Amino acid sequence: MNQISSEKIALYDLCADFIETKRQTIQHTIVEIQHSLTSETKSSAGDKHETGRAMLQLEREKAGQQLAEIQKLQEHLSKIDVKATSETIRLGSVVYTSEVNYFIAVSAGRFEVNNAVFYAISPSTPIGQLLMSKTVGDCIEFRGVTSRITQVL
Numbered sequence: 001m002n003q004i005s006s007e008k009i010a011l012y013d014l015c016a017d018f019i020e021t022k023r024q025t026i027q028h029t030i031v032e033i034q035h036s037l038t039s040e041t042k043s044s045a046g047d048k049h050e051t052g053r054a055m056l057q058l059e060r061e062k063a064g065q066q067l068a069e070i071q072k073l074q075e076h077l078s079k080i081d082v083k084a085t086s087e088t089i090r091l092g093s094v095v096y097t098s099e100v101n102y103f104i105a106v107s108a109g110r111f112e113v114n115n116a117v118f119y120a121i122s123p124s125t126p127i128g129q130l131l132m133s134k135t136v137g138d139c140i141e142f143r144g145v146t147s148r149i150t151q152v153l
Helices: 003-039 046-078 126-131
Strands: 094-097 101-104 109-113 116-121 139-142 145-152
Touching: 003 046, 003 094, 003 101, 003 109, 003 116, 101 126, 126 139
Parallel strands: 101 116
Antiparallel strands: 094 101, 094 145, 109 116, 139 145
């Protein structure tokens, strides 16, 4: 396997791990909230008890929404074919620029692979939108900084 595809696979795996960690954290939160809801006993201060239950239910609903967002990220990431290459930047592209390197996938932050720093970004982010459909040699300007695309994998 060449360095090019190994970097893409490593970045994909790091994004998948990032999503899985977030999913596990949210599921753990949901279990804790559910446990709190079932273990809470009716106290003599009825209004206080009902308020506490309502707050826990709101937290459970919020965690459920977060879990749904994580599942969308997993679906989005699963659409990437790490073996595919393209001269045009698209979902799954590894992009080298004169300033910063990117992996167009999901917004997962900064990763280091083979002593190079990459930022995993979604195509829907402002910088992702600028990069989409560009090719080697094209330039983009973001926040006053001009970057030339030097390589697309």
